[in-house]
Amino acid sequence: MASVFFSLTGESCYTPSEAKKLTERINAAGSLQIASISGHWAYHVNLKPGTAPNDVIDRLEQLLPLPKTPDSAGAATEAAAPGLRQTYAIAPRNISPWSSKATSIAAVCGMGAQVERMERSRAVTIEFAEAYAGSADDLPFRDLIHDRMTEALTAGSEPDLARMFAQEARRPLETIDIFGQPGTDPVNVLRAYNEAKGLALDEDEMAYLVAEFKALGRSPNDVELFSFAQVNSEHCRHKQFNARWTIDGIEKPKSLFQMIRNTHERNSQFTVSAYSDNAAVFHAEPAQFWAPDYSTRVWRLTKEEQPSCFLAKVETHNHPTAISAFQGAATGAGGEIRDEGAVGRGSTPKAGLCGFWVSDLSIPELPTPWDVDIGKPGHYTSSLDIMLDAPIGSARYNNEFGRPCLAGVFRTLLSNDGEETVKNAYRGFHKPILIAGGLGTVRPGHALKNPRDVQNGAHVIVLGGPAMLIGLGGGAASSNANAGSAASAALDFDSVQRGNPEIERRAQMVINTCVALGDENPIAMIHDVGAGGLSNALPELVNDAGFGGKFELRQVESADNSMSPLQIWCNEAQERYVLLVNPEGYNRFMSICSRERCGFSDVGTVVARDSNGQSKLIVTDRDDTTAPNPIDLPMATLFPKNRRLERVVASRKPTLAVFDPLASIWEGYAKGMDDRALLAETIRRVLLVPSVGSKSFLITIGDRTVGGLVARDQMVGPWQTPVADVAVTAGGFNVDGRVRSGEAMAMGEKPTLALISPAASARMAVVESLMNLGAADLRDGLQRVKLSANWMAAVNHPGEGAALYEAVHAIGEELCPRLGLEIPVGKDSTSMKTSWTDGNDEVKTVTAPVSVVISAFSVVSDITKTWTPQLRRPEEVGDTVLMYVDLARGHQALGGSALAQSLGRVGHEAPDLRDDLTKNDNIIADYFDALRQLHESGVVLAYHDRSDGGLLTTLVEMMFAGRCGVDVMLDDIARSGKLEDVIPALFNEELGAVFQIRKGDEMLFKSGFSTCGPPAGLIRKFGVVKTRSRQSLTVRYGNDTLVQLDRSELQQWWSKTSHAMQRLRDNQACADAEFATLSDDTDPGISYRLTYKPADTLSPLTAPISRLLGKTPRVAILREQGVNGYAEMAFAFRAAGFDAVDVHMTDILEGRSLADFVGLAACGGFSYGDVPAAGMGWAASVLMHKENARREFEAFFQRPDTFTLGVCNGCQMLSRLQELIPGTDHWPTFVENASEQFEARVSMVTIAEDESRTGGVLPSVFLHGMAGSSLPVVVSHGEGRALFSSPHAQEAIEKRGLAPIRYVDNRLNVTEAYPYNPNGSPGGVAGVRSLDGRVLAMMPHPERTIVAGVGSYLPAGSVEEWGNFGPWVRLFRSARKWVG
Structure with missing residues (x-):
């Protein structure tokens, strides 16, 4: 039919x-x-x-x-x-x-x-x-x-x-007849197939395969060849890093990977696993685990703190992002999240980081002198479009999955400086770098993959989404050394992937439920499905377990029944994991999947090795009688041992002209300017460089608070300035709400230096990550710090293989062992070159410099002691001074700096770690000993390291965050007051940091360094902080004022790139409105104006629910597929004295009653991925099930002894259930934000007076004692703008006081102005309530800042004043008071 x-x-x-x-x-x-x-x-x-x-x-x-x-x-x-x-x-x-x-x-x-x-x-x-x-x-x-x-x-x-919608005929298996052509070398036949299909097999591999199949007495088929190519691709097997290297005729004693492993061999303390799993695992501080009990569904904390572990992983997704920016970045984030969830026997992602490296942007509205536009390969995405689309792809995946992204990097580079001898040869990032990483948690008992946990006959499960004809050959395609060429375009097209984070969330919920079972976890082993699809994941899974495997292709759930065996086996459809489940846990596992509506396929079993210790991989196809076994191979054939690449390369030193910054400035733009004007213009230009300027357009699109444990994100202070050095998370929820310990992560990279010195670039990347990490209160200083290293290079470009070896040696054999640091995890991408022929038949090449991206992770002793760059005003803390710690010992090299980039140059001398090894110096270790003492003493008010843009940028970013003035003297820093000395002093990017301390604490500050820190001569008092009324930067030398510029002008220059990108991407009027706020010197910033004391507990009123007396009242923590804000919501109600019970919509649809609940909380997230609109699908699943769900919800809402809270996605859902909820006739629905973008911010809201309403309007269940308060609250949504059905409906809501929570500006005026009102809701509506006060629907997230010390901005001393919880706990305690 x-x-x-x-x-x-x-x-x-x-x-x-x-x-x-x-x-x-x-x-x-x-x-x-x-x-x-x-x-x-x-x-x-x-x-x-x-x-x-x-x-x-x-x-x-x-x-x-x-x-x-x-x-x-x-x-x-x-x-x-x-x-x-x-x-x-x-x-x-x-x-x-x-x-x-x-x-x-x-x-x-x-x-x-x-x-x-x-x-x-x-x-x-x-x-x-x-x-x-x-x-x-x-x-x-x-x-x-x-x-x-x-x-x-x-x-x-x-x-x-x-x-x-066509269902095409099933595509057949293809045999490649390499032996059936007389007189033809089988290798030549295989070589032709390899080139046609882009398998990226090298000559040795092709000869190996011919020999293997000759021994088997048959020719290979396409499934076997693709499988081998994916499993043994550079992407999956890291051949360059395991190769033998000969450089300039000298055979090197170690491979690249051996040098990295050296750091683990020298310092593996606190590491649980390294190099053996999808992420590295480390010991964390003891913690309580927070999860629903499997049998009762009640959320419980373990009775006492237990040993815990955290994990770290950082991935790249460069090739897919080059050809399809949104999907490449999205699936890059998704793949790394799966890595974090697939450690040992199951783990949980917690917080993310990201990074983008591209060539020059060439923004039409913001042309810059250094921008170079040389074109691109036809099927590649331009750098501008990558930065318009890729960050959205990455952010949207993280947002929808439910992982906060808390740190990042953005850099541009395109230069032919040093490459002039080769026509059309440039250095830059036409093939972009896309970094996706983060940290997660794993229970110690689940942290390791142990073959002894796997039984013979264990079920082999594919968990998650179905197979689709997407992403075919991605592992090989990303390893292509001819990236960008016309020949690779079709293969690039075939390798494009697509992301569906809502499915990945469902799969993670299955993993979380299994993990919460502790020793009864049915997962014996888990891997994620990434490059190569099942062809890589399933063999790797069973091989790691010590078995072979037998799999049936037609058991794999497929969305397209026409797919060939090759396509089913090798496609890279995302959101999938492979697991081993022993027979006794299989039924429970199926039940968990059913509840979460997560697809899974039981595709086969593990098979024990034979008597010779050999194992086989057998893949069957029950629907093909002519070729029933697409794969029947020894595992040893797929995983050949003792095959190492031989690399013979020569070093090449670039010819770089001496960089005279003043001469370059005069040549570029200084003619006719006096010294003050010239210095001012130089500052403006440096602030325009993307690596220096504001990254706000990359930050506000990403949820930074989901999970309720984020103590430090990118935004700092009352004005939410994007200048944080470090990301910090609380270790977990605990019984009294006061969590001190946690985790920190920070990033470091200096690829521009690699054009001068690859070794210096690598050293500086490591130390920059440490300088950023040092803002957190690290446990035991550097002892607990662990590093991830991501290596990017074009190893086949002349000199770049040797450059990569130099960089790895510099930190693997030298720096990290000397600092006691370990690199237990990382990733490499060694085909970072793009070549193409333009319309004039000219060949152009863009080769990335050797780029090492370091991500540093550590345990934190006290999350409330994290330093930020926010300068504290004299009005608040009295007179203060700025202390400059120069770890470069006076060196002021300008190579690779933002100043050089702004002048179209690279430079000839690189900043570097300036230790004197002849004196056994270890200045960084000494510095961190001093930081430990300073954290303990509490003398530091603000901290910021020197990095991109130099000391000048360090100072102005601190000034931006504090909205104050800065007056600095360069007498002890610059050699003279002449520009040729002032410019290097202000713009060099050597190692150093600036501290703000009280004037009376100078001796105490120096004492922190005197016992163990760098030499005292490197510490200089060089500035003071001015009041709010004097918001300007003044730079002096002696009695001369070298430059004086207003804070507002500087901050607008610093924000111009972000603003221009925001205008191109989002609503232009909103972008302009936000940019205009930077000039308001009198803006008071966000603040807490509370009419109650957060530490107060509320005595219950007379109980309206007598039948619950003597029992803890129960709240249903309601979620639908895609909802991700359940844990923090459950904890908020637990903190208020409720039993929080996990309730999935499948429970309701299968007959679960709400009769035993006093409260219902509809959580935030992305139900059905916000398809067809936010909350719409969730509401439909209630309204269209009249026999159970609709009836159950309607009965609950009608009961006078119940309350309901809907937050974000839950608010959107409730707004579409008005026909079921009494007293909500005029509620709005919530639609796309006025900015046309997802908004993740901390917004001010006010709680309207509502205690004495009349005319049938009763006080709100949730806002007792909060009326008149104004305070910050988390906002994270894309569809939060209230849309009323008519002006009459809005008037009715306002007249009766049914919008008790409204957005206000920083002066506490109800507002519709962006960004104070993040979504454009009329009348500042942030939440609406029912007539009887029992139902509250609000778009902001009060539940995300319940834990003490958690939040983007907490005033000094607030944690001590507020007690164990944040101010928003009052909303939940108010409900508990009402219940009795």
Whole structure:
């Protein structure tokens, strides 16, 4: 029976702001001009045989966001002359994440028997300035309106639905007949196949395979060759790092990896596992574990603190980001998150970091003198588009999964300085670096993969999403040394991946539930599925367990039944894990998966080794009688031993001209300027360099608070300035709410220095990460610090292999052993070169410098003692001084600096670690001994290390964070007051730091250094902090004022790059409004104005629920698939005296009653990935299940003895259940933010007076004693703007006081102004309540700052004053007071 398709027209796919920006970009891009662009979503439904559209259309119209009015779909209606108006359909090439989520919602809402699949497309209408007669394929700006790697653009308003939903014939297995061609060398046949399919096999590997299959007496098939290629790719097996190296004719004694392992061999204390798992594991401080009891579902803390571990991993995803920036970055984040969840027998991601390195941005609105635009390969993404799309991809994945991203790096580079002898040869990042990393937790009993935990016959499970025809050959493609060439374009296309974080969240919930079972954890071993797909993951899993394996291909859940054995086995569909589950735990495991609605496939079993100790890999295909065994190979064939690459390379020193900064400045822009004007202009230009300037546009898009344990994120102080050095998390929840210990992480990198000295670059990267980490109160100084090293290089480029070896040797054999540091985890990417032929038939190359990115991790003693760069004003702390600690011993090299970059130069001398090894110096170890004492003494008010932009940038960033003035003297720092001496002093990026201390603490500060720190001569008092009324930077030498600039002007220059990017990406009016706030010197910043004492406990009122007397009242912590804010919500209610009970929507749909709960809390997150709109699918799953869910919720809401709290996604869901909730008739729904972007901020809100309402409006259950308070609260949402059905509805809400929580500006005025109101809600509405006060729905997150010491900004002394919990605990205690 033929399939039936039909479509529904959705709302506009462009806001007016988006359409305007896109029109401008199109017209700026070329000669074909347009008048306008518009479009709408189209929803396509593939029905199962025997189903008619009328069977489901009513329910789908309730489920999908369809136009409210006929013209709201954005379609043009007026007639146009032929060719002036064209409509194009833009549809996914493969099954999109939206399709997976929407189809899942339809099934949950009772349409699983009728709907086969749902998909959406865009119908885009373009009004051309002049008639266009060309085809869709020839449309010049097609790449500006669609992503050609993931989308197809065709003429017409609708894609070919038959093709979109087609189930093609199953593709067969292919045998590569290498022995069946007489007179032909089998290696030549294999070589041709290798080149055609991009397998990246080297000559030795091809000869090896020919010999192996000759011994087996047959030719290989495509599955076997792809499997071998993926398993043994550079990406998976790190051949360069395990190779034997001969440099300049001298054979080196160690491989790169051996030098890195040397750090572990020399200092493995506190390390549980290194190099043997998906992440490294370390001992942490004792902690209590917080999880629901499996049998009762009640959230419990372990009775006492237990030993605990934390883990660290940092990955790269460079190649995919180059060809499809959003999906490359998204799946990079997702893959690293899976690494953190797949340690030992199961683990949990906790906090992330990220980084982006690209070539020059060439921002149209912000041209800079150093920008170089040399073009790019046709199928690569430009640096500008990478930075517009990749950060969103990374952030959205982290946000939707539910992991805060707390640290990062952003750098640009494109230069031919030193490369002038080779035409069109540049150094830079056309092949970008995309870093995704973080830390997680694992219980000690689950931390190791132990083959003894695995029984013969254990089930082999694929957990997560289905196989899809995406990401084929990614492991080999990313290892391609000819990246960017035309020959690689088709292979790059095939290797594109797609992310679905909502599925990964479901899989992680399965892992979390298993882990919470402790010794009864059914997972015996786990791996993530990454490069190479199952072809790499399953053999690696069973091999690590000491077994072979037998797998059935058709047991693998597949979204496309036409896939060939090769495609099923080797595709890189994301969000999958492979596990071994012993038979006794199998039924429990299935039950857990069912509750979480997480797909899994039981694909086979482990098979014991034979009598000779050999194991086999057997993959069967029960549907193919002619080729029933696509793979039947010894495991030894797939994992050949003792095969090492031989690398013979020569070193090459670049010819770099001597860098005279003043001469370069005079040549560039200084003519006609006096010294003060010249210095001021130099400062402005340095602040424009992306690595120096504000990274706000990369930060506010990412959730930084989910989980409720973030003590230090990137934003600092009352003005939330993005200048933090370090990220800090609390170790966990505990019974009294006061958590002191935790974890810290920070990053370091200096790739520009590698163009001068690879060794200096590596050393400086390590020490920069330590200088940043030192802001935290590290346990035992450097002893507990662990490093991750990510290595990027183009090893086949002349001199770069030797440069990489030099860099690894510098820290693996020298620096890290001397500091007692270990590098137990890392990643390499050794094909960082891009080459292409441009339109003039000229070959161009862009080669990345050797780039080592260091991520440092450590245990923290006290999370409340973290230093920040926020200068404290004299009005607050009295007179203070600035102390400068110069760890460079007076050296002021400018090579690789932001100053050099702003002048289009590299420089000739690199900053470096300036130890005198002849005197056994160890200045960094000494420095950290001093920092430990300073943390204990409490004398430091502010701290910031010297890095990009030099001492000048250090000072102004501290000034920005404190909104004060700074007056500094350079007499002890610069050799003279002349510009040739002042410029190196201000802009060198040598090692050093600035401390703010009270004037009377100078001796105490110096005493911290005198006993163990660097020499006293390196410590200088050089400045003072001025009051709020004197917000300017003044730099003096002797009696001369060298420069004086206002804080507001400097901060706007520092923010220009971020602002320009924000304008291109988001709503321009919002971007401009935020930029304008920087000039307000009188802005008081966020503050706590409380009408209650957070430490007070509330005595219960007379209990309205007599039947619960004598019992702890129970609150249902409600979640749906994709919800991620459950743990902190449960803890908030536990802290208030409730029993918090884990309730999944599957429990309700299967008959679980809410009758025994007094409260219901709908948590934040991304139910169904915010498809079709935020909270809409979750609400539909209630409303469309009339027999159980709808009836159960309606009965609960009607009971007068209950309360309900909905936060963020829970708020959005409740707003769509108004028909069930009494007293919510005029509630708004919550739609896309006015900024057209996800907003993660700390916003001020005020609690309206509501204690004495009349006319049927009762006091709020949640706000007892809070009326009149104004305080900061976490905001993290993309759809938080309140949309009322009519002006009358808004008036009714306001008149009756049903919007008790409103956004205010920093002067405490209710506001609609961005960014104080983060979403544009009218009247500043942040939350709404029911008439009787029992229901509160709010978009901000009060539950995320319950733990004492947690939060982006806490006033000095507040933790001691507030007690064990933060101020928002009052909201939950108020509910407990009401219950009695």
